[in-house]
Amino acid sequence: MTAAALPAGTIADEPNRLGLGGYVTCLLGIVWREVMRFLHQRERFFSALVRPLIWLFIFAAGFRQVLGVSIIPPYTTYVLYETFVMPGLVGMILLFNAMQSSLSMVYDRETGAMRTLLVSPFPRSFLLLSKLLGGVFVALLQAYVFLFIARLWEAWTWSNQDPILTNIAATWQQFGVVDPHLSGYLTVLPALILSGLMLGSLALFMSSVIKQLENFAGVMNFVIFPMFFASSALYPLWRIKESSILLYEICRLNPFTHAVELIRFGLYGQIGPPAEQASQAAADGWSFAVVNGIDLTHLYVVVGCTIFFLGAAVYAYNPSKGLIGRRGGAGAGA
Amino acid sequence: MLQQATETEAPTLVVSGVSHRFDDYLALDNVSLSVPRGAFVVLLGLNGAGKSTLFSLITRLYDNVSGVIRILGHDVRRRPTAALQRLGVVFQSRTLDQDLTLKQNLMYHAALHGIGRREAKQRCQEALERVGLADRQHEKVRNLSGGQARRVEIARSLLHRPGCLLLDEPTVGLDIGSRESVVSIVRKLVAEQDLGVLWATHLIDEIAPNDVIVVLHKGKVLFNGTVPEFLATTGSDNIRTGFRKITGTANGDSQ
Numbered sequence: 001m002t003a004a005a006l007p008a009g010t011i012a013d014e015p016n017r018l019g020l021g022g023y024v025t026c027l028l029g030i031v032w033r034e035v036m037r038f039l040h041q042r043e044r045f046f047s048a049l050v051r052p053l054i055w056l057f058i059f060a061a062g063f064r065q066v067l068g069v070s071i072i073p074p075y076t077t078y079v080l081y082e083t084f085v086m087p088g089l090v091g092m093i094l095l096f097n098a099m100q101s102s103l104s105m106v107y108d109r110e111t112g113a114m115r116t117l118l119v120s121p122f123p124r125s126f127l128l129l130s131k132l133l134g135g136v137f138v139a140l141l142q143a144y145v146f147l148f149i150a151r152l153w154e155a156w157t158w159s160n161q162d163p164i165l166t167n168i169a170a171t172w173q174q175f176g177v178v179d180p181h182l183s184g185y186l187t188v189l190p191a192l193i194l195s196g197l198m199l200g201s202l203a204l205f206m207s208s209v210i211k212q213l214e215n216f217a218g219v220m221n222f223v224i225f226p227m228f229f230a231s232s233a234l235y236p237l238w239r240i241k242e243s244s245i246l247l248y249e250i251c252r253l254n255p256f257t258h259a260v261e262l263i264r265f266g267l268y269g270q271i272g273p274p275a276e277q278a279s280q281a282a283a284d285g286w287s288f289a290v291v292n293g294i295d296l297t298h299l300y301v302v303v304g305c306t307i308f309f310l311g312a313a314v315y316a317y318n319p320s321k322g323l324i325g326r327r328g329g330a331g332a333g334a
Numbered sequence: 335m336l337q338q339a340t341e342t343e344a345p346t347l348v349v350s351g352v353s354h355r356f357d358d359y360l361a362l363d364n365v366s367l368s369v370p371r372g373a374f375v376v377l378l379g380l381n382g383a384g385k386s387t388l389f390s391l392i393t394r395l396y397d398n399v400s401g402v403i404r405i406l407g408h409d410v411r412r413r414p415t416a417a418l419q420r421l422g423v424v425f426q427s428r429t430l431d432q433d434l435t436l437k438q439n440l441m442y443h444a445a446l447h448g449i450g451r452r453e454a455k456q457r458c459q460e461a462l463e464r465v466g467l468a469d470r471q472h473e474k475v476r477n478l479s480g481g482q483a484r485r486v487e488i489a490r491s492l493l494h495r496p497g498c499l500l501l502d503e504p505t506v507g508l509d510i511g512s513r514e515s516v517v518s519i520v521r522k523l524v525a526e527q528d529l530g531v532l533w534a535t536h537l538i539d540e541i542a543p544n545d546v547i548v549v550l551h552k553g554k555v556l557f558n559g560t561v562p563e564f565l566a567t568t569g570s571d572n573i574r575t576g577f578r579k580i581t582g583t584a585n586g587d588s589q
Contacts, residue, residue, distance in 0.1 A: 018415065022448025029445020033431070040433035112427035119393045120446035121418040319397040319414075 018122065026122050027130045034101075034134030035141075048096065048142045049149075052089040056150055060085050072236055074268040086150060087264035088233025090143050090188075091256060094196050095227060097139035099219050102203030105131075118317075125314045132204055132310075136196035143192055147185060184267040191266030194302050195259035201309035202255075208316035231257040232264075258301040265298070272296050344407030345370045346420075346498035346530025347392070352401030354387055361387040363553040365401075369498060369530040374521060376541050377534040378577065379550035385534040386426065388550070389502050393423055406497045419447070422496035424487045426503045430475045436462065436486050437471040440493060447494040454493070461489035465519055481512020488519060499523070499531045505540065513540075538573050547573075551581045 038045065064081040071078060108114040117127055206223070228234075230247065231254050241248040251257050265272055272295040290296070347369040354362040362384045369375045379385050391398045394410050394417075403410040408417040430439050437458055444454035462468040465485035475483060484504055491499060501520065505513040517540055523529050533540070541547060547564055549557040557564055557580060561573065568576035577583075 018419075018448045021450065025445050025448050025450055029442050032445075033434075033442045036434055036438065037431060112425040112429040113431070115393065115395060115423075115425055116429045116443070117446065118395060119418060119421070119423055121415045122446070122448070123415075319394050 023122065023126065026120065026126075027133065030117070030127070030130040031134040031137050034131075034138050038138045038141075044100070045142070048093065048100075049145060051096065052092055052146050053149060055085070055089055055092070056082060056153065072238070073273040074265050074270050082150075082154065084236070085234060086147075087267060088228075088231070088260050089150075090146065090192070090263050091195065091231075091233055091260040092228060093143050093146055094139050094192070094199050094259070095224055095256065097142060098135065098196070098199035098203040099206075099224055101135040101138075101200065102207045103219065105204065105207035124317055124319070128204060128314060128317055129310070132197060132200045135200045135203075136193060139196045139200075140189075140192055144185070183269060187269040188263060188266035191259075191262040194299075194306065195262060198255060198259060198302050198306040198309065201306055201313055204313040205309050205316060208313060227254060227256040230254050231260055233257075233260045255301060255305040258298040258305075261298045262302055270294070272298050344404065346373075346406055347500075347532060348402070348404040349388070349392070350402050352388070352391060352398050352403060354384075354391060354398060354400075361553050362391075365550070365553070365555050367532075367548045367555065367558055369532050371497075371530050372524055372528045373546060374524045374531050374533065374542070375546045375548060377532055377548050377550055378536065378538070378541070379534070380536055380581070380583065382552075383550045384553040385550060386502060387553075389423075389425075389500060389534065392500060393421070394418065419494065420497045422491035422494070422499040424484070424491050424499070424501040424504050426506065428483060428487075430483055430486060430490075432476045433474060435472050435474055436467060436478075439475060439486065440471075440490050443490045444493050449494065457493050458489075461492050462486075464492070465489045479512065481508045481515060484508065484512070484516050485519065488516070492523070497530065499529055500534075501531065502534045503536070504533070505535070505537065538577065541573060549577065549580060556580050 060082045063085075075083075105114060108117075117131065118124065120127055206219075230250050232240075232251060233256070237248060237251055237257070240251055262271075274293060274295070345368045347367075349368070350366045352362055352365045353360065365384070365388060367375070367377075377385055377388070390396060392403055392405075392410065394414055397411050403417075405417040406420045408420065410417045431442070434442070440458040440461065441451075441454055444457060449457065458471070459468060462471050465488055467482060467485060467489070470478070470482075475486065478486065488501075488504075499520070504520075505516055508516065520531055520533070521542070524531050541561065543561055546560055547557065548555060549564075557567065559567070564573065564576055565571065568579050570576035570579060
């Protein structure tokens with residue numbers, strides 16, 4: 001065989017170049033597959049929706065009388081516990097969804113669907129990011145369906161002749177506050193995407209490290225429950241501080257707390273608490289990010305964690321440095 | 335010195351001096367083989383011989399640390415995009431989405447190769463016709479038999495028009511009729527399209543008299559040549575006995 005010597009950088013018989021159009025096609029294809037798979041798993045859709053609704057209808061209703069929520073940003077008046085817990089439940093949807101997609105990736109790796117993905121000629125980091133965006137898109141669908149149902153529920157509870165409720169409703173109107181969710185649906189979108197990406201990339205990293213997941217229960221016990229309960233999803237942090245300083249610190253270190261807070265402020269068209277609140281946080285030696293009188297800690301933590309987890313996942317799936325080759329990897333059995 | 339063979343001259347696949355180690359054992363030990371154009375090369379080995387590890391390296395699930403792997407002259411490590419664009423793979427495990435239709439599965443694969451929708455539709459049609467399943471393109475994969483699903487996977491692996499096709503034990507678990515149809519489809523491709531095929535198997539009866547066989551045993555290539563050469567080297571009158579002799583195993587064929 002005669003080998004034609006070519007100057008370095010010359011490309012011989014290059015197959016079609018993968019231009020921008022190719023990348024878009026690839027991304028859309030991957031997202032489309034995630035959505036199709038999700039729609040075909042009806043029970044997954046159903047359970048993804050029932051879970052937060054049970055919390056909202058039963059847990060929150062029961063808790064309403066037990067836990068008073070004082071006026072803390074972004075709330076401008078007393079709110080019902082249902083209203084307080086809503087961002088946490090949206091966060092829960094994102095969290096469950098991310099962990100489920102992580103599980104499906106481990107499963108994919110075993111059946112070989114992950115290998116079908118990774119044998120694509122596009123850069124691996126792009127493939128993983130596309131896969132992640134597919135998962136986030138599915139989570140967004142669920143989150144918005146939940147928000148919609150929650151809104152109907154709210155409308156229904158307002159219309160009930162519960163004296164406490166009518167009082168609060170009157171207060172709302174007195175302050176000229178309209179139901180926060182209308183424009184909030186739109187402004188919360190970036191917060192949802194960012195939080196989804198953070199949790200998704202954490203899950204992606206987990207999928208490369210965990211070789212075999214026995215079942216969902218392990219993930220529930222060791223990841224979902226600790227992340228969910230040690231956060232500001234169910235109770236305001238100042239309440240936790242009153243009972244345990246240690247737990248309070250753990251909650252503040254939990255990235256999920258920051259995701260939930262980002263969603264909470266997002267629902268009211270804000271990015272973070274105003275500065276006077278922030279200066280209190282600064283006094284705690286915590287806040288490092290006050291811009292234009294707004295404390296951006298939540299945003300920075302979520303973005304930072306996303307970059308960190310995503311980097312870890314890309315590293316783990318890297319063909320030469322990664323963890324797959326070292327561990328024997330996918331389908332190494334036969 | 336940089337030597338870059340052009341696609342038209344290079345063999346479809348060259349593996350040279352590749353070793354791979356998992357934590358404590360050597361899965362591949364200095365493996366070399368070549369798949370010329372229009373050749374049907376059988377990679378023969380028992381389970382655990384290192385076939386799947388080799389496939390993982392060729393498909394770049396992880397990188398080879400030593401040696402070189404080239405697909406139509408493109409180094410898999412240095413130019414993975416060009417190499418993977420020219421490679422078609424049928425994995426051992428079932429990799430189709432059961433709940434999606436044949437066409438949806440193929441369209442997904444086309445997207446993974448950056449092929450636009452209109453072009454992809456046409457190629458799906460062609461590929462499914464080739465494997466005789468065009469009339470079932472709107473059915474779910476779940477409804478197919480094992481052999482039919484395999485044929486869809488072959489159609490899928492051809493969508494981006496690769497020059498080299500890898501098949502990892504493609505007939506495992508299929509009945510005799512399905513096995514024959516899968517084998518004949520691939521052999522026809524080799525004959526008509528000048529495709530290079532690397533066919534991993536442990537089933538000796540899938541080997542044709544003028545195939546090239548590569549015997550892989552415990553990570554080492556024990557033999558690389560044509561069937562008549564194999565028989566002469568091992569001094570046996572059939573492949574089964576030859577395989578038994580060369581590998582020192584009691585039973586050449588595990589099935």
